[in-house]
Amino acid sequence: METLSSEEAMSQTQIAPQITGKMFLFERPELLSRQAHGDLGLDAAPKPFGFCAKIRAVPLTVSEIPEASKTYPVVFMSKEEPLPIAVLGLNSDLNLFVDDAGNWEQLAYIPGYLRRYPFARAGECGGGDRMALVMDAAYEGISPTASRKLFENGEMSEFAKQAMEFTKTYEQDRRLTEQVMTHLKKFDLIHGQTAQYTPAGAAAARPFAQYFGVDEQKLNALTDEQFLELRKMNVLPILYSHLISLANWRNLISRRMSRLGISEAEAVSGPKLS
Structure with a gap:
């Protein structure tokens, strides 16, 4: 979540509010306002998910992990x-779930971070509770002739209010995720891992991705008291979903082979996820 100053968070300010910091995937984030966007609307872009066609990973919230783990390897950003x-x-330049027309793979779970785009939330500097709706002004579907208006009769439209509500829920989940993940750090469960695969005819497994995941030995070595603490915090389903999801590395290899028309050996060579 990005931040704005207390003065910027006040609706009556005469100074145009500014976003500080960077936002993943947002080229030109702007705080939604009647003055700047009152005559604009939003339609689906020609390539709906073209904005994320070249990313190799996307953030998740804890509530998304069970569903996301059915399709994607779910890993962690870092040990810290x-x-x-x-x-x-x-590879860093190919999302295997977005086709050339910019459509997401049918039936594959779409992470909330992407579903909320081109909207997001910004909170005031200093950790205050006030938040504002942010929009990527570079989104291709924004125009004065778009069918879904951002403002109607000088007030935020129902469409914009729905976007506000979705981003609010997502932000709540994001904060909960940060709280839950502190337990993984507390028990030192996250460590660097290497994904390996043995192509047909190869004499040995080849490493093709480096990531951060749960150390199963450390998980199994937890005391009963520590294990109970994780269970009470509902962390265990997250850990097991993560471990089960690692089987989906094979799915990514198959998709890469099919998408690029290459062999298994070629699919597991080249730039690695780190």
Whole structure:
């Protein structure tokens, strides 16, 4: 979540509010306002998910992990910041779940971070509770002739209110995720891992991706008291969903082979996820 100053968060300010910091996937984030966007609307872009066609991973919230783990390898950002992410590709320039027309794979779970786009939330500097709706002004579907208006009769439209509500719920889930992940850090469960695969005819397994995941030995070595603490915090389903999801590395290899028309050996060579 990005931040704005207390003065910027006040609706009566005469100074145009500014976004500080960077937002993943947002080229030109702007705080939604009647003055700047009162005559604009939003339609689906020609390539609905073209904005994320070249990413290889996307953030998840804890509530998304069980569903996302059915399709994607779910790993963690780092040992120091063990936030969950869904892996979407093996190379930095190809999301294997977005086709050339910019459509997402049918029936595959779409992470909330992407579903909320081109909207997001910004909170005031200093950790205050006030939040505002942010929009990527570079989104292709924004125009004065779009069918879904952002403002009607000088007030935020129902469409914009729905976007506000969705981003509010997502932000609540994101904060909960940060709280839950502190337990993984507390018990030192997240460590660097290497994904390996043995192509047909190969004499040995080949490493093709580096990531951060749960150390099963450390998990199994937890005391009964520690294990109970994780269970009470509802962390165990997250850990097991993560471990089960690692079987989806094979799914990514198959998708890469099919998409690029290459062999198994070629699919597991090249740039690695780190």
